Amino acid sequence: MSQQYIAAIDQGTTSSRCIVFDHDGSIVSVAQKEHRQIFPKPGWVEHDAEEIWDNVLDVVHGALSKMSITVHDLVAVGITNQRETTVVWDRATGKPVHNAIVWQDTRTDQLVRELGGDAGQDRFRELCGLPLATYFAGPKARWLLDHVPGLRERAEVGEVLFGTMDTWLIWKLTGRHVTDVTNASRTMLMNLATLDWDDTLLDAIGVPRAMLPEIRSSAEVYGTATGTLAGLPVASALGDQQAALFGQTCYSPGEGKCTYGTGSFLLLNTGDKPVKSVNGLLTTVGYKIGDEPATYALEGAIAVTGALVQWFRDKVGLIASAPEIETLARTVEDNGGCYFVPAFSGLFAPHWRSDARGVIAGLTGYIDKGHIARAVLEATAWQTREVVDAMNVDSGVELTTLKVDGGMTANNLLMQFLSDVLDVPVVRPIIAETTCLGAAYAAGLATGFWSDTETLRENWHKAAEWLPSMEERARGKGYRKWKKAVERSMDWIDEDDKED
Amino acid sequence: MPGLIQSIERAAAVLRLLASGARKMGVGELATALDLPKGTVHGILRTLQHVGFVEQSPDTGKYQLGPALFHIGSSYLDGNELRTRALNWSDSLAGRSRESVRIGTLHEGQVLVVHHVFRPDNSSQVLEVGALLPAHASALGKVLLANDPVGELGEQPLARFTEATVTEPERLAEALEDVRRRGWAADLEELVEGEVSLAAPIRDRRTVTVGAIGVSGPVERLCDSAGEPRTDLVSYVREAARAISRELGAIPW
Numbered sequence: 208m209s210q211q212y213i214a215a216i217d218q219g220t221t222s223s224r225c226i227v228f229d230h231d232g233s234i235v236s237v238a239q240k241e242h243r244q245i246f247p248k249p250g251w252v253e254h255d256a257e258e259i260w261d262n263v264l265d266v267v268h269g270a271l272s273k274m275s276i277t278v279h280d281l282v283a284v285g286i287t288n289q290r291e292t293t294v295v296w297d298r299a300t301g302k303p304v305h306n307a308i309v310w311q312d313t314r315t316d317q318l319v320r321e322l323g324g325d326a327g328q329d330r331f332r333e334l335c336g337l338p339l340a341t342y343f344a345g346p347k348a349r350w351l352l353d354h355v356p357g358l359r360e361r362a363e364v365g366e367v368l369f370g371t372m373d374t375w376l377i378w379k380l381t382g383r384h385v386t387d388v389t390n391a392s393r394t395m396l397m398n399l400a401t402l403d404w405d406d407t408l409l410d411a412i413g414v415p416r417a418m419l420p421e422i423r424s425s426a427e428v429y430g431t432a433t434g435t436l437a438g439l440p441v442a443s444a445l446g447d448q449q450a451a452l453f454g455q456t457c458y459s460p461g462e463g464k465c466t467y468g469t470g471s472f473l474l475l476n477t478g479d480k481p482v483k484s485v486n487g488l489l490t491t492v493g494y495k496i497g498d499e500p501a502t503y504a505l506e507g508a509i510a511v512t513g514a515l516v517q518w519f520r521d522k523v524g525l526i527a528s529a530p531e532i533e534t535l536a537r538t539v540e541d542n543g544g545c546y547f548v549p550a551f552s553g554l555f556a557p558h559w560r561s562d563a564r565g566v567i568a569g570l571t572g573y574i575d576k577g578h579i580a581r582a583v584l585e586a587t588a589w590q591t592r593e594v595v596d597a598m599n600v601d602s603g604v605e606l607t608t609l610k611v612d613g614g615m616t617a618n619n620l621l622m623q624f625l626s627d628v629l630d631v632p633v634v635r636p637i638i639a640e641t642t643c644l645g646a647a648y649a650a651g652l653a654t655g656f657w658s659d660t661e662t663l664r665e666n667w668h669k670a671a672e673w674l675p676s677m678e679e680r681a682r683g684k685g686y687r688k689w690k691k692a693v694e695r696s697m698d699w700i701d702e703d704d705k706e707d
Numbered sequence: 708m709p710g711l712i713q714s715i716e717r718a719a720a721v722l723r724l725l726a727s728g729a730r731k732m733g734v735g736e737l738a739t740a741l742d743l744p745k746g747t748v749h750g751i752l753r754t755l756q757h758v759g760f761v762e763q764s765p766d767t768g769k770y771q772l773g774p775a776l777f778h779i780g781s782s783y784l785d786g787n788e789l790r791t792r793a794l795n796w797s798d799s800l801a802g803r804s805r806e807s808v809r810i811g812t813l814h815e816g817q818v819l820v821v822h823h824v825f826r827p828d829n830s831s832q833v834l835e836v837g838a839l840l841p842a843h844a845s846a847l848g849k850v851l852l853a854n855d856p857v858g859e860l861g862e863q864p865l866a867r868f869t870e871a872t873v874t875e876p877e878r879l880a881e882a883l884e885d886v887r888r889r890g891w892a893a894d895l896e897e898l899v900e901g902e903v904s905l906a907a908p909i910r911d912r913r914t915v916t917v918g919a920i921g922v923s924g925p926v927e928r929l930c931d932s933a934g935e936p937r938t939d940l941v942s943y944v945r946e947a948a949r950a951i952s953r954e955l956g957a958i959p960w
Contacts, residue, residue, distance in 0.1 A: 233802040234795050530787040617791040619836050637798050637827050668827030670798060671834055 213651045214270065214281050215643035216263055218288040218372045219447065220309065220469050223262045225270040226643040227281070230656070232666040234640065238269030245306055250313040250552060253306035256294045259372070260379050264435060278436050283428070285443035285650030287450035287642050288372035290393045293347035295358070295418070296375070298368050305355050307372070308347040311510065313552050315346040316561050322346065322412060328559065334408055336392065336399045336481055336490030338559055341552075342508070344371055345395040345412045352413065365417035373444040374420045380441050381430030386420040387444040388501055392492040397422065399481045399490060402501060424495040425449070426649035443649035445494060447642045448472040452504060453494050454645030455610050455636060456667045458660045463504075463598070463606070465591060466642065467615035469514045470555070473507040473594045475602055486597035487557030496652060496660075505601055507556040507594030511549040512587040513615050518551070519583050525576050532580050533620045539577035544569040546589075546692035547582040554696065557597040564699040568692035587615065588625040589689040595629055609633045612641040619673075627677035628685065637670040717743065718751050722772065725761060727855060727915055730815060731769035786812055786821040789918050790836075793909070793951045797824050797920060800947035804940050806924040807832070808947075810909070811840065811847035812917065813855065818848040826924065841898065843879055844872050846906035847919040849892035853883040854908050854916035871897045891945055892919075893936045896926060903929040905936050907948035912956030920948050 212235065217224045221244070227236040240262040245253040267284070271277060291310035296303045308314070319339040323330050328338045337343055348369050352359045361367045370378060371393070374386045391397040391404075396414060398405035404419055423429060425445045432439040445453060448466060452474045455464040463475035474493065481490045481503045493504035516529045526532050546568045548554075553561035567582065591609075599605050608631055615621060616635045626633040638644050651657040720741055725732060732740075738748040752770055755761040762773040793810055801808045807826040811818040818840040825832045842848030843865045865874040873879045886892040891907040898904070906921025921944055922929070931937050 231802060233799045235799075237795060528785070528788050530791040531785050533787040534785050614791070614794075617794050618787070619790075619834070637802055637824065639794050639798060668802075668825070669829050669832075670801065670824045670827070672825070672832070673834065 210280070211282050211656070212276070212280055213647040213656055214267065214284045215646040215650070216267065216284060216286050216376065217447065217450075217643045217646070218259060218263060218286065218376060220289045220292075220311075223259060223266050224643065225263075225266040226640055226647070227270050227274065227276075228644065228647045232638060232644060232648075232663070234638065236270045236274040238266040238273060240266050240269075244309075248314075250316075252309040252312045254292065254309055256296070256303045256307045256372075256375055259307075260376070263376060267436060278439050281439055282656045283440040283442035283650040283654040284432070284436075285445075285646035285648075286373050286376055286441065287445050287447050287646035288376070288390070290371065290390060290446035290448065291342055291344045291347070292372050293344045293351070293369070294372070294375050295348065295351050295355075295362075295367050295369050296378075298366055301379070304358060304367055305351055307375075308350065310342055311552050312347070313341045313561060315341045315350050318346050318350060331395055331408060331411070332483070332490075334398055334405055335395045336483070337395050338487075338489075339395070340555075340559055341561060342555070343393055343395045345408070345414055348394075348418075349413045359415075362418040363415045367418055368420070369414070369418040370420055371446075373446075377429050377441055377444060380432045380434075380436065380439075382433065383430040384420045385423050385429050387423055387425045388492045388495045389425055389446040389449040390444065391422045393446060399492070399503075402492070402495075424497050425453075426494070426496045426653040428653055440650075440654060442651075442653040443646050445646055445649055448474055448506065449492070449494055449504070450643070450645030450649070451612055451641040452476065452645065453648055454638070454641030454643070455612060456660070456664045457493075457610070458502075458664065461602075461604050462610075464610040464612060464641070467512055467587065467611060467613035469512070469517070471509040471512040471587060471591065471613070471615075473509075473591065473598060474504045475506075475598055477503050477505055477602065479503065482602060484597070484601045486601050487559055488594070488597055488601055489556070494649065496649070505598060507598055509587075509590045509594060510553070510555040511551050512590065513613075514551070515547070515549040515583050515586055516615075518549075519580070525580070529614075530617065532583060533618050535577055535580040536584055536620055537577075539575070539581060541578075542581040542585055543574050543578035544571065544688075545574050545578045545582040546689055547579070547586045548692045548696040549586050550696040554693070556594050558593075558693070558697075560697050562698055562700040563696040566692060566696045568695055569688065584618065584621045585624060585685075587621060588628045589686065591625060592628050592686060592689075593693075607631055611635050612639050614639070616671075622671070622673045623676070626673040626675045628682055630675045630677075630679075630682065632675070633673045634669050635671040637668040639670075714751065717741070717747070718755060721748065721751050721755065722760065723913065723915065725770060725772050726913070730813075731764055731767065731771045733767075733769045737770070786819065789909070790822040792954050793822060793918075793920065796947045796950040796954070797822055799950075800920065800922065800943055801825070801827050803943045804922045806922040806928065806940075808920065808922055809835070809847060810918055810920045811845075811851065811906075812919075813842065813848075813851045814839070816842060818842050818845055818851060818919075821918070841866060841868070843874075844868050844894060844898040846892040846894045846904040846921045846923075849883060849886050849894065850906045850908050850919035850921070851916065853886035853892065868898050869896055869900050871895060873897060891941055892921075895930070895934070895936075901926055903936065905929065905941055905944050907945045908952075909948050909955070910952045910957040914957055917955070920944065920951060
């Protein structure tokens, strides 16, 4: 019998990828394609959902052809996706009614403040685990309903459908209108306890139930693909960060990971009960395997980490590729007193301040491009430190090791600095692509390719480890300066900024 | 099509040699490597220096690529970039071989470790990125030396580490010829007794060897009962090297 494989589609913020895994969880093929970032106004970010669908088909076929296999050699495909990005399309024609509104987009700033009213940011936290912020999908759907002519009427009779990117892709692949609990937990429309759409939330945010997908588990066969992938079971869907938690095999309460991509996301498994945060973290669904009970997680979301390096590459132009920042940063011994707070679209966890904007603090005539490159990298580590501190308080458990993954883990300078500022060992697993791996694992469990989570745990191995080597005094001083820089980023946006 | 301009071809050949990045080179070395008169090469170098494509070391008079060239294209491959591009494939290699993986580049005649993946057994291991290995006594080094355009053997005399270390330049030259012919290298207890390493070249889209990837571990696991490197491990290493080369654009298919 020929060997069989599992494919994972990672529909990410900047690109779509397909990775094919074998039974050991090793990567056998990768294909990737970037899509356009559309910036209609400052603070607005959109994607063309049809372009993304075309790219997804391209990368799946690309990954298959690279290793000369066909769709028949795949047991199943799993989906993981950029979360919260919202698309609404016509049920009859399949055409999106508007570009997808991306998670980074801040156009719902005014709307979420109105929704908070006197109760403020935490008005819905009890029900959905989330603070009111521009980040989440429900208010983005409401914005579309308010701004696309005739859309609300059509939504109320179910002529148009709402989805996050998982839902869009499953619908394009199989014709089924479903989402999984992890993606649904990012809409502000799902009740965390019942795992169903909540009428109180739907009424308050103003999204009709008729346009919403059915909420399913993260690992089950939603349907079988038609078209060029005909016959392929679509067997998992997980938001990208939950997929990484699953791929890092964090299956017990107290286990957690941080994924370093465009943004960075620290998730901690809290078991079968949601834990309420009082320190600016999110309560979210970690995963749900078939009929088993859901596993919950606490999440610290940082908006800009890898995106800062990309910005430094594309907009400042001192480096030609993202990895070169390490070379530039190593031309100096330290940051020279310079701190960079990349609050490009406000600050996420643990601050949740949409009025903040980026600052470079501590500039003197001594600072050169190497120091700024250091400050760019260190921003990722300091932001992680803030989230870890909040996580330790909310969960009541001290983090003892940080499991990391994502593209930035290739940066040794950053990983060492991260270990230094957290004062705990930082470990990278042998598959840095845990997002895709998590989607593949879930799809493999749903189809019997892998028998249980214990089998998957045995695939987890340490590929690298960085141990703390910074003196407490330096760490304390650095953190104090970082916090002062963060203070200076706040309260930048004024009322009249929003009118432009 | 108009005729090709010989001097530009020659200038390109000079740049390609210098782009191998292993070290700075003198006029004589370049002339020998390209089989051209010294005067011709000198003229080419002076012109390239004038436009900023090469620069001359004030101390030694040797030449290296100039900064202007680095800014023209993305052909310059930084060690941190190599690690990033190789990450998935080096992980897969460690997963399949169950041994530790290293990626190295030539740095002043030695092998600079730019990436290290732990042996996947969750034992305590130390990250060795930044370490230097002797080129003549490691599989990574032999691959890099064998594919170095000048084939310089590094510092002489060649240091001895074990009974098996190849220290005679003639024998090493023969070994490197073998490496070039078969496309991979082995160090059979030549650096550390009981330790074996295997490696294959990583090439970029100019088909210049920009690094080497390999596995290392105890002789009992890496070699068969006849003391020869296990063929399955050799093929894993070569597949990983090819996958990274493809990532860098060396192989169009």
